[in-house]
Amino acid sequence: MRFNKRTLIVIWFILSLLTISTNLFAHGVDASTKNFLTANQGVAIGPFLYIGAKHMVTGYDHLLFLVGVIFFLFRIRDVLIYANLFTLGHSLTLLLGVLKGITVNSYLIDAIIGLSIVYKAFDNLGGFRQILGFQPNNKVAVAVFGLFHGFGLATKLQDFALPQANLWKNLLAFNIGVEVGQFVALFFILIVLGCWRRSPSFYSFATATNTLLMTGGLILFGYQLTGYLAYG
Incomplete structure (x- = not known):
């Protein structure tokens, strides 16, 4: 079996997301950000704008979920609809989580985020229709998982004693930064997918790619669940 150049680029892109070392970030926050x-x-x-954007661009769990969400979306209009639903969900829980002090165990939230990747890859593989005999509403699912992704972001900030005075300003800047980072990530993901979709290999390797995504989600789920059992 031979792989053409476009296929190799996409496989490299997915593998790069899957193999980012979890040791680089302590719960998603690097040393310089932690110090600040x-x-x-x-x-x-x-x-805070910069930190928000960097967190999204380097957040492999968010990126893998976005890859799964837009993998079979061919129209920009559909991409924007799903991206906005995801944005609405994670913005809501990010702001409420920090401002209202709603605390959730970070390991459990990140484990659910791992499952969100598994869900979307499983859906892309047609698993719900073929195995379970029904098709969930993907728009609702993306919005709901967006809520969990937002709590994931909130837990990163709750680990620090952020001053309450004008907290909403810094938090709003962080959230805007996250959206900027998401836009940048989506831009490059769409370029890669757009190039690949013009190749006959897209459908030939769609199953393998989504299986790889699902495997990555399961690895993240297992990693976070292990952290919860050990330290939670």
Whole structure:
């Protein structure tokens, strides 16, 4: 079996997302970001914009979910609808989680985020129709999983004693940064998928790619569940 150049690029892209070392980030926050959040005492719009964007661009769990969501979306209109539903969900729980102090165990939330990747890959493989005999409403599912992704973001910030004065300003900047990062990630993912879709190999390897996505989601789920059992 021979792989053409476009197929190899896509497989490399997916594998790169799957193999990002979880040791680079402690619950998704690198050392420099941790130092800034720990020391910051005032309004810092620019840095929080940057941190939000960086968290999304380097957040392999969010990226893998987005790949699964748009894998079979061929119209920009559909991509925007699903992206907006995801944005609405995670923005709501991010803001409420931090501002209202709603705490959720970070390991359990990240485990559910891993399952969101499994869900979308399983759906792309036709698993619900073929194995379970029904098709869930994907728009509702993406919005609901967006809520969990938002709580995942909130738990990252709740680990730090952020000053309450003008917290909403920094939080809003962080959320806008997340959306900027999501837009950038979507842009490059669509370029890669767009190139691949023009190749006959797209449908030939769609099953293998989504199986790889589902495997990645299961690995993330197992990793976080192990963390919960060990430290939760």
